[in-house]
Amino acid sequence: xxxxxxxxxxxxxxxxxxxxxxxxxxxxxxxxxxxxxxxxxxxxxxxxxxxxxxxxxxxxxxxxxxxxxxxxxxxxxxxxxxxxxxxxxxxxxxxxxxxxxxxxxxxxxxxxxxxxxxxxxxxxxxxxxxxxxxxxxxxxxxxxxxxxxxx
Amino acid sequence: xxxxxxxxxxxxxxxxxxxxxxxxxxxxxxxxxxxxxxxxxxxxxxxxxxxxxxxxxxxxxxxxxxxxxxxxxxxxxxxxxxxxxxxxxxxxxxxxxxxxxxxxxxxxxxxxxxxxxxxxxxxxxxxxxxxxxx
Numbered sequence: 001x002x003x004x005x006x007x008x009x010x011x012x013x014x015x016x017x018x019x020x021x022x023x024x025x026x027x028x029x030x031x032x033x034x035x036x037x038x039x040x041x042x043x044x045x046x047x048x049x050x051x052x053x054x055x056x057x058x059x060x061x062x063x064x065x066x067x068x069x070x071x072x073x074x075x076x077x078x079x080x081x082x083x084x085x086x087x088x089x090x091x092x093x094x095x096x097x098x099x100x101x102x103x104x105x106x107x108x109x110x111x112x113x114x115x116x117x118x119x120x121x122x123x124x125x126x127x128x129x130x131x132x133x134x135x136x137x138x139x140x141x142x143x144x145x146x147x148x149x150x151x
Numbered sequence: 152x153x154x155x156x157x158x159x160x161x162x163x164x165x166x167x168x169x170x171x172x173x174x175x176x177x178x179x180x181x182x183x184x185x186x187x188x189x190x191x192x193x194x195x196x197x198x199x200x201x202x203x204x205x206x207x208x209x210x211x212x213x214x215x216x217x218x219x220x221x222x223x224x225x226x227x228x229x230x231x232x233x234x235x236x237x238x239x240x241x242x243x244x245x246x247x248x249x250x251x252x253x254x255x256x257x258x259x260x261x262x263x264x265x266x267x268x269x270x271x272x273x274x275x276x277x278x279x280x281x282x283x284x285x
Contacts, residue, residue, distance in 0.1 A: 051250045
């Protein structure tokens with residue numbers, strides 16, 4: 001069988017992924033996670049002394065905590081299977097990446113297993129987050145110095 | 152179809168709830184009687200959704216809620232209002248805040264009918280809170 005023939009055959013056999021359905025699922029599940037986050041943020045504003053500007057930190061911590069519990073009980077996996085990017089893009093996806101790595105490598109020991117692999121996947125998120133923040137900051141600084149925008 | 156069956160009654164009930172709950176949008180609370188004046192300044196701008204103004208003697212706290220689409224420019228609009236109030240009341244200590252926390256607390260002051268010294272302390276406390284950054 002030639003390479004091109006195989007390609008044709010493969011294309012005929014592979015089922016078409018339901019893009020629209022996946023997008024809709026991701027949209028609604030991602031939206032649901034964000035709604036919960038907003039509720040947590042409102043909770044911190046109403047019952048504690050946090051303003052809109054400062055409520056972000058405890059909210060992120062709480063959302064990661066929720067993701068941790070769900071991952072520990074094996075439920076986040078199911079959300080991820082159903083919603084895809086909708087569950088990976090919010091900060092809960094980051095929490096899931098950290099915690100599932102910790103659970104997976106637990107048997108290899110505390111230092112070399114958990115410690116060494118904790119940021120296996122999430123490390124790239126942290127790295128690119130810091131790097132892109134640096135460049136965005138640099139661009140904004142240049143724009144402010146030129147006088148196009150203000151802080 | 153099933154999703155629609157769940158979502159539609161939910162949306163309708165939410166919209167009904169919000170319309171039944173229509174409250175006063177411009178509230179001025181405190182000692183000097185210049186309600187009309189303050190209200191006029193705030194009503195000039197159509198990006199202002201709800202406001203609660205708390206005042207005691209020389210200190211004034213203007214808590215604003217900005218309409219959803221204008222929230223992109225929240226910081227800028229806040230500064231604009233602050234400037235306007237500073238010009239209008241040069242010998243008063245005015246603070247304009249678009250923060251939800253400040254708005255919520257201001258409404259609580261009105262609801263609890265806090266007065267005099269306690270009111271002064273509360274305004275001071277909220278002004279400090281709004282400056283906090285971490």
